[in-house]
Amino acid sequence: MKVQKILENKEVIKKASIFILLISFIIVYYQNNIAHQTYQLQYELINTKDMAPVEVAEKKETENSNKTNSVFQIYKQMKSGTSVQKESPIPVSLPAKKNTVATLSTPKRVWYLPTEMGTITSYPTASHFALDITSPRGSSEPVYPIANGTISGIYRDSAGANIVTVTHNIDGQVYTSQYVHLSSYAPDLYIGKPVTINDYLGFMGQTGVATGVHLHIAVLDCSIFDVNDTNCSTLSGFFRYGRTRYYQGFMGLQSIINVPTSWTSR
Numbered sequence: 001m002k003v004q005k006i007l008e009n010k011e012v013i014k015k016a017s018i019f020i021l022l023i024s025f026i027i028v029y030y031q032n033n034i035a036h037q038t039y040q041l042q043y044e045l046i047n048t049k050d051m052a053p054v055e056v057a058e059k060k061e062t063e064n065s066n067k068t069n070s071v072f073q074i075y076k077q078m079k080s081g082t083s084v085q086k087e088s089p090i091p092v093s094l095p096a097k098k099n100t101v102a103t104l105s106t107p108k109r110v111w112y113l114p115t116e117m118g119t120i121t122s123y124p125t126a127s128h129f130a131l132d133i134t135s136p137r138g139s140s141e142p143v144y145p146i147a148n149g150t151i152s153g154i155y156r157d158s159a160g161a162n163i164v165t166v167t168h169n170i171d172g173q174v175y176t177s178q179y180v181h182l183s184s185y186a187p188d189l190y191i192g193k194p195v196t197i198n199d200y201l202g203f204m205g206q207t208g209v210a211t212g213v214h215l216h217i218a219v220l221d222c223s224i225f226d227v228n229d230t231n232c233s234t235l236s237g238f239f240r241y242g243r244t245r246y247y248q249g250f251m252g253l254q255s256i257i258n259v260p261t262s263w264t265s266r
């Protein structure tokens with residue numbers, strides 16, 4: 001009888017121990033989770049507060065696109081006829097194809113300015129990691145890729161800015177250039193399309209958060225929307241990485257080529 005009672009007690013103790021252990025695990029898990037969520041919330045608040053309007057708008061767009069799951073979907077929506085051309089650009093004669101064949105005596109030039117004519121109106125800061133460029137031709141100014149590459153993004157932020165991103169692979173280093181506020185897109189743009197420095201992407205504009213017609217161009221050494229590139233696999237990642245690189249002294253296009261304050265030829 002006594003032995004049986006002890007055995008029963010042991011069974012109870014064993015069950016109680018397992019129960020207490022389980023409860024402890026649950027408490028530790030939830031505490032970590034709450035701490036993580038609080039940290040994330042604070043981080044998001046700081047991020048939003050520090051961001052310039054375009055970036056806040058684009059951050060919201062990221063959140064939206066996370067909801068719909070991919071930029072590709074936005075592109076599909078765009079392709080299915082929701083694309084709006086806010087301004088009709090005055091047709092301009094596009095420049096003839098340039099000879100880019102390198103010879104031994106002339107070093108290969110890979111980077112170009114994004115417009116035929118331009119004036120810098122704003123330089124990179126921590127919260128606005130980009131150059132803003134205006135042109136006397138306004139929304140008739142075609143916007144070109146700064147180097148040969150592949151279209152990696154065609155999308156519109158929540159404020160309505162038309163955006164294209166081009167990813168470049170230059171001597172094994174990946175870069176992404178982002179062209180914001182376009183008044184219209186060039187025809188037949190699609191994600192994955194190879195483009196050269198002579199294939200215009202669209203026309204300068206003031207779609208989205210912009211006080212006038214200009215091009216907002218950001219250049220980063222990462223591969224946007226690439227899940228393998230944790231630096232900029234998302235739009236908010238792209239902005240965060242831009243800030244990180246800014247504090248490290250990287251200035252986007254200016255760090256890659258010599259950008260004059262204004263020009264009339266690429």
Ligand SMILES: [Zn+2]
Pocket residue numbers: 054122128130131132215216217
């Ligand atoms: Zn800008």
